[in-house]
Each structure stands twice: as C-alpha cells, then as structure tokens.
Amino acid sequence: MERKFWKNYQKDIPDNNYYYERSCIRQSFFPGSETTFLRIVGDVLGKQIEDDQNLHTCTGIGYHADVVPFETTQTIIARLFSLMSEKGYRNFVPSCVTSFGLLNEVVETWKHFPEELQQTRDFLKQATGREFEIPEYITHPCDIIYKFRKELKEKMRFQIVNQKTGEPLRVVEHIGCHYSKVFPQAVIGSAEFPQVLAGMVEEWGGQVIDYPERRHCCGFGFRHYLIMANRGYSIANSRKKFESMEPYHPDFIVTNCPGCTMFLDRWQYTIKEMEGKTYDKQGNGIPVLTYEEMTGLLLGFNPWDLGLQLHQISAEPLLDKIGIPYDKEQKYLGKSGKIIDFKGF
Amino acid sequence: MKNFGFKISASRQLDMDTIQSDLYEKLIQLEPTAKRCLMCGACAATCTAAEINGFNFRYCHLLMKRGILDNLAKELSKCMLCGKCYMVCPREINTRSIILKMKALMTETTPKHYSL
Ligand code: SF4
Numbered sequence: 001m002e003r004k005f006w007k008n009y010q011k012d013i014p015d016n017n018y019y020y021e022r023s024c025i026r027q028s029f030f031p032g033s034e035t036t037f038l039r040i041v042g043d044v045l046g047k048q049i050e051d052d053q054n055l056h057t058c059t060g061i062g063y064h065a066d067v068v069p070f071e072t073t074q075t076i077i078a079r080l081f082s083l084m085s086e087k088g089y090r091n092f093v094p095s096c097v098t099s100f101g102l103l104n105e106v107v108e109t110w111k112h113f114p115e116e117l118q119q120t121r122d123f124l125k126q127a128t129g130r131e132f133e134i135p136e137y138i139t140h141p142c143d144i145i146y147k148f149r150k151e152l153k154e155k156m157r158f159q160i161v162n163q164k165t166g167e168p169l170r171v172v173e174h175i176g177c178h179y180s181k182v183f184p185q186a187v188i189g190s191a192e193f194p195q196v197l198a199g200m201v202e203e204w205g206g207q208v209i210d211y212p213e214r215r216h217c218c219g220f221g222f223r224h225y226l227i228m229a230n231r232g233y234s235i236a237n238s239r240k241k242f243e244s245m246e247p248y249h250p251d252f253i254v255t256n257c258p259g260c261t262m263f264l265d266r267w268q269y270t271i272k273e274m275e276g277k278t279y280d281k282q283g284n285g286i287p288v289l290t291y292e293e294m295t296g297l298l299l300g301f302n303p304w305d306l307g308l309q310l311h312q313i314s315a316e317p318l319l320d321k322i323g324i325p326y327d328k329e330q331k332y333l334g335k336s337g338k339i340i341d342f343k344g345f
Numbered sequence: 346m347k348n349f350g351f352k353i354s355a356s357r358q359l360d361m362d363t364i365q366s367d368l369y370e371k372l373i374q375l376e377p378t379a380k381r382c383l384m385c386g387a388c389a390a391t392c393t394a395a396e397i398n399g400f401n402f403r404y405c406h407l408l409m410k411r412g413i414l415d416n417l418a419k420e421l422s423k424c425m426l427c428g429k430c431y432m433v434c435p436r437e438i439n440t441r442s443i444i445l446k447m448k449a450l451m452t453e454t455t456p457k458h459y460s461l
C-alpha cells in the first residue's frame with residue numbers, strides 16, 4: 001500500500017536521447033549553466049543530447065506578464081515541438097522552469113480540449129507550413145541530473161563537505177514554483193516533497209536545511225518584478241525567505257529555476273544596499289548556485305568556466321570551504337585572452 | 346542607503362499566536378452564530394449600504410477575527426442596521442446582532458478606536 005502511494009510521487013525520466021531547449025533568461029543571467037549541463041550529459045555521462053541552434057522563446061515571460069495570448073503561446077510551443085520532431089527526438093528537455101511549467105500547461109490543455117490542439121496545428125501549418133508531434137516526455141534537466149546522481153558521484157572530485165572540519169555543508173534547496181506547483185504530478189516528490197535538489201545534495205554529502213519558509217516563492221513573481229512599482233513585493237518575498245533561513249546558517253543556496261537563482265542572488269545585494277542587512281555571519285551574503293554549477297564544481301570543472309564570476313554574491317568563500325582550487329587572476333579572463341576591465345561599465 | 350526607485354514592502358502576514366483575539370472571543374460568547382460564518386460574502390453582496398458607502402460585513406467580521414482594530418469602529422459606523430444581510434446569509438448568522446455587539450465591544454474595551 002505504502003509503495004503504491006509513493007508511486008504518485010515518482011516520475012519516469014528517459015535515460016537517453018534528449019532534445020535540449022535553451023532558456024532566454026538563463027543565457028543572460030547565468031550563461032555558464034547551460035553549457036555545463038550539456039557537458040555533464042554529453043561528456044561525463046556519455047548521453048545523446050541535441051543543442052539545436054534554431055530554437056526560440058516559449059513566450060513564458062510574455063505569457064505570465066499578460067502580453068502574449070494563449071493561442072500565440074500554444075502555436076510558438078508547437079513550433080518548438082516541430083523542430084524536435086524534425087530531428088527525430090521524443091524527449092523534450094527545457095532548460096527553464098517556466099518553460100517546463102508552460103509546456104506542461106499547453107500539453108495538458110490539448111488533452112482536455114482537443115479543439116485547441118487542432119486549432120494550434122492549423123495555425124502552425126498556416127504560418128510556417130510545419131507539423132509536429134507532442135513529446136513523449138517533458139523532462140526538466142534537473143530531473144536528469146537527479147536520475148544520474150549516483151553515477152555522477154562516482155566521477156566527482158569533491159563533496160559538499162567542509163574540508164577543514166569534515167562536516168557536511170548546510171544547504172538551502174529552493175525549488176521553482178513553476179517546476180513543482182503548476183503540475184505537481186510532473187515532479188519528483190510532487191509539490192509536497194520535491195526531492196530533486198534535496199536528493200542531489202544528500203547524495204553528494206551535504207545536509208539539507210528544513211526551514212519554515214522553505215516552500216515560499218523566491219519573489220520573482222513576473223509582474224511583481226517586471227513593473228518597477230511592484231518590485232517591493234518581489235523583494236519582500238525574498239527577504240521573508242532570507243530571514244527564515246538565516247538562523248540555520250546556510251553555507252549556500254541551490255535552485256533549479258532561473259528566476260529563483262537570479263532573485264535570491266541579486267536581492268541579497270539590493271537589501272544590503274537598501275537596509276545594510278546581510279544574512280550570513282561574515283557579511284558577504286549567502287552564495288546562490290544553480291544545480292548545474294553545483295554539479296560542475298563537484299566534478300572539478302573550472303569555477304570560471306561555470307560562470308561563477310557573474311554572481312552578485314561571491315562564490316569564493318564557498319569554494320574555499322569545499323577546497324575547490326581556483327585562480328583569482330583568471331576570474332575575469334575573457335575569451336579573447338584579455339582580462340575584462342569593468343572600469344568603463 | 347541606495348534608492349532603487351522602490352521600497353521593500355512590509356509583510357502583511359499575521360501571526361495567529363500573537364494577534365489580539367480577546368474581543369473576538371467575547372463576540373463569540375455574546376453571539377455564538379458568528380462562529381458559523383464561512384466568509385462567503387453574500388451579506389456584503391446584498392448590502393444596500395455597500396452601494397452608498399462601501400460597507401462590508403464580512404470584512405468587518407474578518408478585521409475583528411484577525412485583531413486588526415484600527416479602522417473597525419469607523420467601518421462599523423457605515424451600517425444602517427436594516428438586517429437585509431441576515432435574510433440572505435446561508436448559515437443563518439445574526440449579522441445585525443453581530444454588528445451591534447462589535448460596536449459595543451469596540452466602545453467598551455477599546456475607547457481609543459471608537460470614533461463614530
Ligand atoms: S452571508 Fe453569512 S456566512 Fe456569508 S459571509 Fe455573510 S455572515 Fe458569513
């Protein structure tokens with residue numbers, strides 16, 4: 001009986017042949033993460049993953065900001081599916097949590113309203129001459145990392161452990177609302193016990209903190225942030241989380257959503273500037289990582305290849321705790337081989 | 346401190362362990378039907394005073410239940426005690442009696458709030 005019940009909280013994750021959709025906002029917020037994911041899945045795990053150059057937006061930001069109508073969203077997502085079908089894939093892997101929620105919303109709509117599916121097929125055909133198949137699986141990249149967490153552990157050079165004390169690091173895992181709360185059945189552990197990040201952290205030696213506002217929104221909330229007058233609501237939500245986690249002294253925060261990483265990272269700086277408050281003992285702020293960055297670091301990738309220099313809260317104290325080596329001089333080394341000078345910015 | 350063009354909004358979360366609940370407890374003793382309210386708002390939707398001055402029985406009931414008393418006396422003064430809401434309430438709550446009891450409680454125990 002128990003086993004059957006727990007089945008509701010499980011999810012089938014395909015073990016190979018992924019069609020990857022890059023995210024609009026992640027490529028500017030934390031651009032190293034997606035390349036790192038491709039490297040982990042392709043080079044470390046040896047799986048087949050397609051990084052298609054022709055992909056485009058899912059309309060998520062515009063849709064949730066009420067500027068893109070649902071018919072348009074469905075047609076644009078249908079085009080994404082048509083590109084996948086063209087390449088012969090069945091497993092769609094959207095990098096962004098908002099895309100993940102929206103793709104599920106569209107596919108679920110088509111299940112209940114076949115006339116919407118037909119209309120979308122007609123729109124896409126008229127506009128582009130294309131046809132599409134609905135993916136067999138819509139899988140978030142964090143599901144894939146979670147699935148292979150044991151295999152990855154065997155290849156890891158570091159653990160989420162304080163190298164000096166040997167104690168596990170204390171980790172806040174934050175799950176994006178559009179991952180776990182829109183369609184809880186599409187998620188490992190559902191909305192009640194989302195296990196995807198906690199499973200990685202615990203497998204790799206860390207200790208997950210269970211603090212009161214653990215499942216509270218990060219504060220992005222789309223319209224809260226997009227309209228400047230509303231940003232006070234956005235930052236108030238993030239502050240509520242920071243205040244709730246502060247007494248548990250987290251060593252870092254890990255998230256699976258672009259908005260969450262962005263706002264939990266940047267709002268710490270903003271709160272410091274507005275109120276002079278930081279949420280760690282040293283006054284540096286709590287470092288915030290994407291799950292790809294966390295995985296890449298433990299595998300021994302160069303922190304600057306992961307894009308950690310683009311974080312507002314400096315990650316170096318965390319690297320020192322784990323004992324991950326890094327070259328300070330190379331932090332802002334550009335592709336051209338020259339050090340990027342920020343004086344003009 | 347920097348100005349980014351917006352402020353950090355204050356939290357509106359209520360801690361039910363620390364709110365002022367004594368007046369509401371007294372209200373329930375005086376008019377036990379108050380406990381049955383399911384906050385459906387049928388009373389407010391029917392209210393004639395609402396058309397004129399925005400009165401809302403449900404809102405007043407919630408304010409007292411949550412211990413938010415600052416504007417309650419002023420809000421209560423907007424009711425004209427016609428009793429129409431009593432007739433539509435699906436839980437047969439004596440709304441008119443509750444309004445009178447709330448007014449009395451506000452006057453008796455917290456005169457600073459009473460500004461009719
Ligand atoms: S109609 Fe009755 S149950 Fe509904 S909110 Fe008013 S008093 Fe409460």
Ligand code: SF4
Pocket residue numbers: 388391392393394395400401402423424425426427428429430431440441
């Ligand atoms: S008694 Fe007061 S609240 Fe009820 S309908 Fe009349 S004016 Fe409105």
